[in-house]
Amino acid sequence: MAKLEYIWLDGYKPTQSLRSKTKIEGDFSGKLEDCPNWSFDGSSTEQAPGGSSDCVLKPVFICPDPQRKDAYLVMCEVLDSKGQPHESNGRAHIDDDDNDFWFGFEQEYFLWDPETNKPLGFPANGYPGPQGPYYCSVGAKNAFGREIVEEHLDACLDAGLNVEGINAEVAAGQWEFQIFAKGAKEAGDQIWVARYLLERIGEKYGVSINWHCKPLGQLDWNGSGMHANFSNTTLRTAGDENVYKKILEAFRPVVAEHIAVYGADNDQRLTGKHETASIHDYSYGVSDRGASIRIPLYTVQKGWKGYLEDRRPNSAADPYKVAARIIKTVKSVK
Numbered sequence: 001m002a003k004l005e006y007i008w009l010d011g012y013k014p015t016q017s018l019r020s021k022t023k024i025e026g027d028f029s030g031k032l033e034d035c036p037n038w039s040f041d042g043s044s045t046e047q048a049p050g051g052s053s054d055c056v057l058k059p060v061f062i063c064p065d066p067q068r069k070d071a072y073l074v075m076c077e078v079l080d081s082k083g084q085p086h087e088s089n090g091r092a093h094i095d096d097d098d099n100d101f102w103f104g105f106e107q108e109y110f111l112w113d114p115e116t117n118k119p120l121g122f123p124a125n126g127y128p129g130p131q132g133p134y135y136c137s138v139g140a141k142n143a144f145g146r147e148i149v150e151e152h153l154d155a156c157l158d159a160g161l162n163v164e165g166i167n168a169e170v171a172a173g174q175w176e177f178q179i180f181a182k183g184a185k186e187a188g189d190q191i192w193v194a195r196y197l198l199e200r201i202g203e204k205y206g207v208s209i210n211w212h213c214k215p216l217g218q219l220d221w222n223g224s225g226m227h228a229n230f231s232n233t234t235l236r237t238a239g240d241e242n243v244y245k246k247i248l249e250a251f252r253p254v255v256a257e258h259i260a261v262y263g264a265d266n267d268q269r270l271t272g273k274h275e276t277a278s279i280h281d282y283s284y285g286v287s288d289r290g291a292s293i294r295i296p297l298y299t300v301q302k303g304w305k306g307y308l309e310d311r312r313p314n315s316a317a318d319p320y321k322v323a324a325r326i327i328k329t330v331k332s333v334k
Contacts, residue, residue: 002024002026002030002071004024004035004072005022005023005065005074006020006059006076007192007196008076008078009088009192009318010047011047011078011088012045012046014264015211015263016318019045023038028072032061032062035059037056037079038076040054040057042055047086048080048081052081055078055080056080056083057078058076061074061193063160063161064158066155066159067155073196073197077091090320090321090324091185093321094323094327096185096323099182099184099185099186100232101230101232101330102182102230103181103184103187104179104180104187104228105179106225106226106227107195108175108224108225109174109175109176109209109224110209110210110215111145111173111174111175111207112207112210112215119171119172119173120172120207121172121173122173127219128172131172131222134168134169134170134172135167135168142168144173145175146168148202148207149175152197152198153166153177156179159193159197161179162179162180163177164180169222171221171222174222185323187319187323195211211315212265212315213225213266213268213269214268214269217268218268222274223274224314225276225312225313225314226263227309228319228326229308230308230323230326232330235299235308236305236306238305239303240304243304244308248308250330257329258325259312261317261318261324262322263317264316266279272290275289276290276311277312292310293310294308310322
């Protein structure tokens, strides 16, 4: 017998949350195509009215569940009762069927103590020393929650997720993991499964995961982002600065459309301070972490062949919706 953990996104606004439930299957092959569609009560997840509450889970990604015996994690899209993508389903709108777009997401988050309602490493009253010593830190006075982060890393690797690294971030109790995938849908699937594993591991330690982009408010602490590194064949092979500039300029007239899907409360984070550009501006520059989009030095050194980094998406953003919007803008360039 196999335990299949069906995972999906609810319909809550402005930020969707993860939901899951377990399905038991006999003689399961371990293959995605052998995961049947399933239903759930959409009236309990803001996705359907009580009088017509059934929504459908369509499996789209599967990997081993490293923390349960004979088990798998199954990421699902949500369909409505007619079998069409639910309005909350951002994955269905990604225009990347040929997987030409590659995405690397840098997912930041805070490990949060429910007892103090502050990040790990913060005293119950007041604040720790100012940020500076916490980034990529080691030692009990600077690094908080490493046992959780290491367990999460191992779980992700055991699940087969393409985690490219982890590090402590600039604020106490703030961490980051990075995931890369060839194909925008796959990148989004892996980020969501990694988030799910982190949430579940947090349960074991009595620690919650705070995905809000500025959970400490307008104090002198960095917010949390989900920087989106992206490329397609054009960007990977251009060899021409003008091609890059044409694509970068395509982002200028659609700033509002991007900000709309780059995570709730981003005005609190994109202030022009703490390595961010203002939410009211659009800019780009080589190796500029204060720009909306950073042109990596690597890309220039390779003769304008590589990728770009949109630094505006925040930690709570839906990677499906972020990728879909970036792809739409890049594809608008003729």
